[in-house]
Amino acid sequence: MSARNHEQWSSPPKLAEGEWVDSRIYSDQAIFEEENEKIFKHAWIPVCHESELKDAYAFRTMTIANEPVIVVRGKDMQVRAFLNVCPHRGNMIERRPSGNFKDGTPSGTPKRMTCMFHAWQFDMKGKCVYISRQEEGYQDRLCTADVGLRELKCEVYFGGFVWVCLDDNIEMTVEDWAAGALDCLAPSLNEEPLEVFHYHKAIIPCNYKLWHDTNCEFYHDFLHYHNRITGFNDAYFARKNSGFKNGHINVGSFEVQYDNYEGFHSREELSFPHLPPNHWYMIDMFPGVNFNLRGSALRCDLMTPLGPDKVMIEFRGLGLASDTPEERQTRIDHHNSIWGPFGRNLHEDLIAVTAQGSCMHPNAEKRNILQGRHENETIHDENGMRHYYHEWGRWLNRSPSNPDEEFDESLIAQSSGEQAAVQASA
Amino acid sequence: MAENHASIVEQVKGLIYQSCLYLDDHQWSDWLDLSADDYHYAVRAYSPEISADMEYMGGGLEYMRSLTQMLPKHNTDNSPLKRHCTVYKVDIADDGKSASAVSSFVVFQTMLDGINSHVDAGESRLFMIGRYNDKFEINGDGVKFTDREVRLETRRLDKGSHWPI
Numbered sequence: 167m168s169a170r171n172h173e174q175w176s177s178p179p180k181l182a183e184g185e186w187v188d189s190r191i192y193s194d195q196a197i198f199e200e201e202n203e204k205i206f207k208h209a210w211i212p213v214c215h216e217s218e219l220k221d222a223y224a225f226r227t228m229t230i231a232n233e234p235v236i237v238v239r240g241k242d243m244q245v246r247a248f249l250n251v252c253p254h255r256g257n258m259i260e261r262r263p264s265g266n267f268k269d270g271t272p273s274g275t276p277k278r279m280t281c282m283f284h285a286w287q288f289d290m291k292g293k294c295v296y297i298s299r300q301e302e303g304y305q306d307r308l309c310t311a312d313v314g315l316r317e318l319k320c321e322v323y324f325g326g327f328v329w330v331c332l333d334d335n336i337e338m339t340v341e342d343w344a345a346g347a348l349d350c351l352a353p354s355l356n357e358e359p360l361e362v363f364h365y366h367k368a369i370i371p372c373n374y375k376l377w378h379d380t381n382c383e384f385y386h387d388f389l390h391y392h393n394r395i396t397g398f399n400d401a402y403f404a405r406k407n408s409g410f411k412n413g414h415i416n417v418g419s420f421e422v423q424y425d426n427y428e429g430f431h432s433r434e435e436l437s438f439p440h441l442p443p444n445h446w447y448m449i450d451m452f453p454g455v456n457f458n459l460r461g462s463a464l465r466c467d468l469m470t471p472l473g474p475d476k477v478m479i480e481f482r483g484l485g486l487a488s489d490t491p492e493e494r495q496t497r498i499d500h501h502n503s504i505w506g507p508f509g510r511n512l513h514e515d516l517i518a519v520t521a522q523g524s525c526m527h528p529n530a531e532k533r534n535i536l537q538g539r540h541e542n543e544t545i546h547d548e549n550g551m552r553h554y555y556h557e558w559g560r561w562l563n564r565s566p567s568n569p570d571e572e573f574d575e576s577l578i579a580q581s582s583g584e585q586a587a588v589q590a591s592a
Numbered sequence: 593m594a595e596n597h598a599s600i601v602e603q604v605k606g607l608i609y610q611s612c613l614y615l616d617d618h619q620w621s622d623w624l625d626l627s628a629d630d631y632h633y634a635v636r637a638y639s640p641e642i643s644a645d646m647e648y649m650g651g652g653l654e655y656m657r658s659l660t661q662m663l664p665k666h667n668t669d670n671s672p673l674k675r676h677c678t679v680y681k682v683d684i685a686d687d688g689k690s691a692s693a694v695s696s697f698v699v700f701q702t703m704l705d706g707i708n709s710h711v712d713a714g715e716s717r718l719f720m721i722g723r724y725n726d727k728f729e730i731n732g733d734g735v736k737f738t739d740r741e742v743r744l745e746t747r748r749l750d751k752g753s754h755w756p757i
Contacts, residue, residue, distance in 0.1 A: 217642075218641070218642050218643070226641070262640070263640050263641045264640060264641055264642070264643055362642045362644070363644065363646065364646055364648075365639045365641045365642045365644075365646065366637075366639075366646075366648070366747060366748075366749055367747070367748055367749075368748070368749060368750045368751065368752070369748060369750055370750060370751070371707065389667060391662075391665040391666050392666075427662075428658050428661075428662060429654075429655055429658030429659060429662070482642075495647075498646075498647050498650075499650065499651070502647065502648060502649055502650070506648045506649055506752075507648050507649075507749040507752035507753070508635060508648055508649040508752055508753055508754065508755075508756075508757075509649075509752075510662075510666060510754065512752060513666075513668065513669070513751060513752045513753060513754050514666060514667045514668070516750070516751040516752060517667065517668070517669050517706065517751055518667075520706070520707055520751060521707075524707055524708040
């Protein structure tokens with residue numbers, strides 16, 4: 167058989183259950199909304215880094231599952247998170263991406279979060295401290311104690327990332343949630359304070375999972391001349407791809423030969439603490455987070471789904487807070503060479519997922535998206551994606567390969583063999 | 593003296609506009625030949641998200657030459673970028689040996705293969721806006737770039753680009 171007709175094209179591939187997914191999971195509006203409700207509202211999300219909130223009263227704003235969120239550093243230097251929503255009329259309290267409440271605003275006084283609409287004010291612990299013309303309007307029926315902000319679960323963990331969860335009832339700490347997936351980089355990131363030096367965002371017309379897939383599988387290194395010329399050797403092909411509880415994976419390290427790319431240089435002189443020279447670790451966390459440490463620079467991708475066919479990806483680059491100006495510039499150069507918006511690799515990855523997104527419309531003829539490579543759980547094995555979709559199916563109770571059917575844990579675990587890998591690495 | 597000053601201003605403007613034509617047409621080597629040996633190029637933007645000045649791309653003459661020579665080895669969005677540039681200001685040093693200029697630019701992208709060529713190809717979209725902050729040396733050979741800072745106003749860069757702006 168060469169080219170296939172509709173029936174052949176739509177038939178299940180000659181792979182085991184769990185080794186392909188239905189492309190509908192990348193385009194269906196109902197599935198997208200279910201993901202926001204059942205996954206993103208219940209997962210720990212690293213919304214920013216503590217270096218973005220250096221001083222008391224500093225704040226950052228963001229969105230999780232369409233909910234506006236504000237993270238503030240209090241006078242006590244504690245970082246807290248709240249819904250960025252005024253309890254009075256539901257207005258967004260702070261519209262700026264970042265700033266410091268030490269300064270007053272046109273409607274409010276210094277050191278307060280003030281809703282500009284009716285000048286209600288809140289302190290850095292979310293307590294309402296002022297209702298304009300309170301007694302005249304509410305008499306003794308409602309007071310400031312009744313209308314505090316909605317506080318959210320918040321932890322600073324793993325090299326200073328600020329993690330927020332919308333679910334009050336989550337029983338896991340971030341450490342529990344990570345389930346060991348972050349351990350390979352923890353010594354490098356926890357040794358001394360880090361600092362964000364790069365931020366940019368991309369809004370891409372594709373489903374967020376397509377970006378996460380790209381981060382989870384390295385088989386696509388055929389896309390990148392840089393990775394082929396600096397990487398393809400025995401040590402590269404031996405890198406292990408390991409699954410962890412809760413849908414996380416990581417990819418083991420090897421020594422990258424940066425000098426093999428004309429004009430690029432070794433990163434040996436500026437390795438992160440405890441990281442062997444020019445080594446490269448990657449961690450992909452469920453449902454849409456990536457940590458990527460290449461020798462001298464750390465990258466973090468955070469995916470915010472905006473629709474079934476639209477994702478915002480925020481890219482951060484981090485170095486050590488103790489960097490000299492010269493060291494920082496070198497880290498920035500290393501980071502930008504492949505990961506900046508003008509870098510060699512990032513642009514290639516983004517045009518690839520954009521092209522995938524172009525092929526996955528809600529009414530498109532069914533595509534079976536394959537993830538069936540088995541290479542002893544090494545770099546070009548697609549066990550990372552299988553592991554992710556195993557978790558995804560569990561959270562939504564949908565089969566990734568037939569989303570109208572319920573998730574059958576035993577069937578997928580048996581066929582993909584990934585359960586053994588999780589247990590081994592947990 | 594005033595005549596000479598006006599002549600240098602015109603040379604600076606001409607050099608900036610020539611650089612735009614070369615960049616528009618991917619004549620990377622010709623673009624870099626407009627520069628002195630100690631040339632430095634950088635794309636920068638201020639991020640109100642992290643409250644910091646950022647550099648997105650940067651390097652000296654040899655680095656930029658190497659980077660542009662390697663382009664054929666990379667997969668890229670081949671949708672052409674075309675600039676509209678206006679030189680707002682040229683300042684010549686008192687000794688007449690150097691100058692600086694500020695230009696405003698808008699870059700449009702005419703879609704080719706970036707998303708779905710059947711649907712999008714041929715459509716022009718705003719790609720980015722910003723300023724060129726340029727520095728020059730002036731000597732017997734004429735005017736050459738010594739420094740270009742591309743100061744971006746646009747920070748949502750989506751697919752980005754492999755090409756100098």
